[in-house]
Amino acid sequence: MESTSVIGTANKKGQIFTEPRKLFFEAPRVPVFLTGSEVIKEAIRRASVDVMVAYPITPQSEAAALCGELFAEGYVGDYMRGESEFAVMSQCAGAAFGGARVFTTTAGPGTLRAFENFPMWAGARLPIQVIVTCRGINSPLSIQPDTLEISFLLDTGMMVWHAETAQDFFDWILMGYIVSEQPDVHLPLAVCCDGFFVTHTKDTINLTPADMTLPPYDPYRSPVPCMDMECPPVRMMRDPFVMKSNYISYATHASWQQEVRAACERSRKHTIPLLGGLIETENVDAEILIVASGTAVSQGREAIRLLNAEGLKVGLVKVKSLRPFPTEEIRQATKNAKWIIVPEFNVVGWLAREVRAIIDRNDRVIVGPHVAGGMTMPPEVIVEKIHQVIKAGKGELVHG
Amino acid sequence: MGKDKIRINEEFYDIMPPEYRELVESGTYGKEGRGWKDMGSSKELIEEHSLCAGCPESMAFRYILASLPAPEDTVMVGSTGCTSLVFPHVAVHNIHSLFGNQNAIATGLKRALMVRFPNKVKDVVVLAGDGATVDIGLDMTLQSWFRGEKFTTICFDNELYANTGGQESGLMQKGFVAKMAPVGKKFDKVRLPEIARESGCQYVVNMTASQPGKVEKVIRNAVYIARELGPTYVQIYTPCILEIGKQSMEGLQEMRDSEKPTERFAYKEYITDEAKAYLADLDAKRKAKATAQLAAK
Numbered sequence A: 001m002e003s004t005s006v007i008g009t010a011n012k013k014g015q016i017f018t019e020p021r022k023l024f025f026e027a028p029r030v031p032v033f034l035t036g037s038e039v040i041k042e043a044i045r046r047a048s049v050d051v052m053v054a055y056p057i058t059p060q061s062e063a064a065a066l067c068g069e070l071f072a073e074g075y076v077g078d079y080m081r082g083e084s085e086f087a088v089m090s091q092c093a094g095a096a097f098g099g100a101r102v103f104t105t106t107a108g109p110g111t112l113r114a115f116e117n118f119p120m121w122a123g124a125r126l127p128i129q130v131i132v133t134c135r136g137i138n139s140p141l142s143i144q145p146d147t148l149e150i151s152f153l154l155d156t157g158m159m160v161w162h163a164e165t166a167q168d169f170f171d172w173i174l175m176g177y178i179v180s181e182q183p184d185v186h187l188p189l190a191v192c193c194d195g196f197f198v199t200h201t202k203d204t205i206n207l208t209p210a211d212m213t214l215p216p217y218d219p220y221r222s223p224v225p226c227m228d229m230e231c232p233p234v235r236m237m238r239d240p241f242v243m244k245s246n247y248i249s250y251a252t253h254a255s256w257q258q259e260v261r262a263a264c265e266r267s268r269k270h271t272i273p274l275l276g277g278l279i280e281t282e283n284v285d286a287e288i289l290i291v292a293s294g295t296a297v298s299q300g301r302e303a304i305r306l307l308n309a310e311g312l313k314v315g316l317v318k319v320k321s322l323r324p325f326p327t328e329e330i331r332q333a334t335k336n337a338k339w340i341i342v343p344e345f346n347v348v349g350w351l352a353r354e355v356r357a358i359i360d361r362n363d364r365v366i367v368g369p370h371v372a373g374g375m376t377m378p379p380e381v382i383v384e385k386i387h388q389v390i391k392a393g394k395g396e397l398v399h400g
Numbered sequence B: 001m002g003k004d005k006i007r008i009n010e011e012f013y014d015i016m017p018p019e020y021r022e023l024v025e026s027g028t029y030g031k032e033g034r035g036w037k038d039m040g041s042s043k044e045l046i047e048e049h050s051l052c053a054g055c056p057e058s059m060a061f062r063y064i065l066a067s068l069p070a071p072e073d074t075v076m077v078g079s080t081g082c083t084s085l086v087f088p089h090v091a092v093h094n095i096h097s098l099f100g101n102q103n104a105i106a107t108g109l110k111r112a113l114m115v116r117f118p119n120k121v122k123d124v125v126v127l128a129g130d131g132a133t134v135d136i137g138l139d140m141t142l143q144s145w146f147r148g149e150k151f152t153t154i155c156f157d158n159e160l161y162a163n164t165g166g167q168e169s170g171l172m173q174k175g176f177v178a179k180m181a182p183v184g185k186k187f188d189k190v191r192l193p194e195i196a197r198e199s200g201c202q203y204v205v206n207m208t209a210s211q212p213g214k215v216e217k218v219i220r221n222a223v224y225i226a227r228e229l230g231p232t233y234v235q236i237y238t239p240c241i242l243e244i245g246k247q248s249m250e251g252l253q254e255m256r257d258s259e260k261p262t263e264r265f266a267y268k269e270y271i272t273d274e275a276k277a278y279l280a281d282l283d284a285k286r287k288a289k290a291t292a293q294l295a296a297k
């Protein structure tokens, strides 16, 4: 049952099960020009996935269908189209309860349709990975990029990462399984990206070799029993908790909810070495900082280039993991900032809300700029916001 | 899983809970020809339950667990409702996740088990209430049948939402006055057995739990057929004595009254020709084996 015992052997497609760190950091990388959807397919080709469940919704349909081709070629154990996202996420749960490594993708209305499943996944400690290619939530009907749905995911108990680029995506899908499946974590992971901007654009991605794959999932390293009747069935409890209004019932529910959140926090020690930290920073000694996640980071970077040309120094914090939230990291990175600009692709400004909640002197946080409903955020909009902050005479700014 | 998997280390024998020791000593995992007659002489796979005293669900549950052909390799899927009060006491792996998603869970589970154990039979059996099967979960019930998923669906039909206090359900009889049906239910009892037949089920039975021998036969058939051919559906009347105003000892009579030939739970069976041939083949093999064993003696 030891997953390490298969390292170096080949699967039925002739791919070599490779030690994860070796696969991520030592295996040769080949640059390939692909769409984000194709990158998802290439990651799954190398992820030793047992079961994938698919359902069409723009902008993830293409990726989900491409993964079906992988099944037809024999790279994925089983693959099916579910009947709705609610059913899909339950099918994923069933497969994970049965000890499979499970993959699925969804977006916008699909994410919300599925919702009751997500806290259940976390509570049942199922290390399922779902790719969320964010899009608008009705009404009115929209298929355009918008990251509002991420804010709903934040309190499910799942790990939530927000990819900026297709390269992030490729690496994080593979690394995500390794973090999710650690016995002291064993939680589902939502790898989010901004739909279209990442899924439907082409970029040069450095891929690991196609003949190397992750070692398979070992369900017997789970902190809860795998439902396959290969280990003794136990009478789980004397009185079903749902029946009892008593201290034991309250304590069990309360402590399990805490344990799920604690497991999410424990994921840090596995995530940090793989992702190179929960955040990435540039020039955080600057007095103005942009804190962003997803493609807002790319737009922020462009804005910084324009501002540098004006002689204005602006730093950047790229937030990679939203759950666990990089509280200490952001506190450290923002400690010298006079102004913290949080550009976002949604109407509510959930990232600004998160940052405001954890730093001192949180009136430093400038909520926005925001775009929503599918609009792009030209870097000039961020530049303008920063000009406004300066013009309002808020603080003395160091040029340089 | 064989019985060897539940053995107790001798050092720890005395500190193991007595019910676990009994399970190891006289549980019927791996017993050929197990059935309801083992009840009383061997350890049942249901420890106890917190259903109302005399609730026919408890009888049906015990008969079903006694009748599963291979509990050592069976995983059950439940749903929210009165049955979810029993599952925590059941000694086969079982999953409760949400209300109504049981056939979706079973779909993923069965597929995972087929991927992980390609050379082994792992049975999946769903057991859920009528609200779960027919109302909130109908979509997933039917879709699993359309797809021909290879597992058994058992519905404990008590004709109402018992666990939430007796509200109207799709399987409730027309005219019945219940919570949320204050002037009586306006539409007919949903004909799920017929729908099951049209939706691709290989074997469908409508019955009550009054006769353990009958339950045993039906459950065994349903599991065997699902294993090889496709979905099977068993709808069992397990009256909610609490909500229909019966006493603890009246459940059995209520089932008997409702299974009379003209009543709604008269025994009805549908089986495809393929499934019939398969059962006949199994039977012939069993007989041949018994004859060979006799001859060897």
Ligand SMILES: Cc1ncc(C[n+]2csc(CCOP(=O)(O)OP(=O)(O)O)c2C)c(N)n1
Binding pocket: B080, B081, B082, B083, B099, B128, B129, B130, B131, B132, B133, B156, B158, B160, B161, B162, B163, B164, B169
């Ligand atoms: C999403 C959701 N909606 C509603 C409920 C409340 N609920 C719990 S059990 C139940 C009724 C169960 O009825 P049935 O499936 O017939 O089982 P029974 O209790 O009658 O055996 C309901 C409505 C829930 N738990 N989850």
Ligand code: SF4
Binding pocket: B050, B051, B052, B055, B056, B057, B082, B158, B162, B163, B239, B240, B241, B242, B243
């Ligand atoms: S409420 Fe009805 S169905 Fe539920 S345990 Fe009591 S008698 Fe049985």
Ligand SMILES: [Mg+2]
Binding pocket: B129, B130, B131, B156, B157, B158, B159, B160, B161, B162, B169
């Ligand atoms: Mg009911």
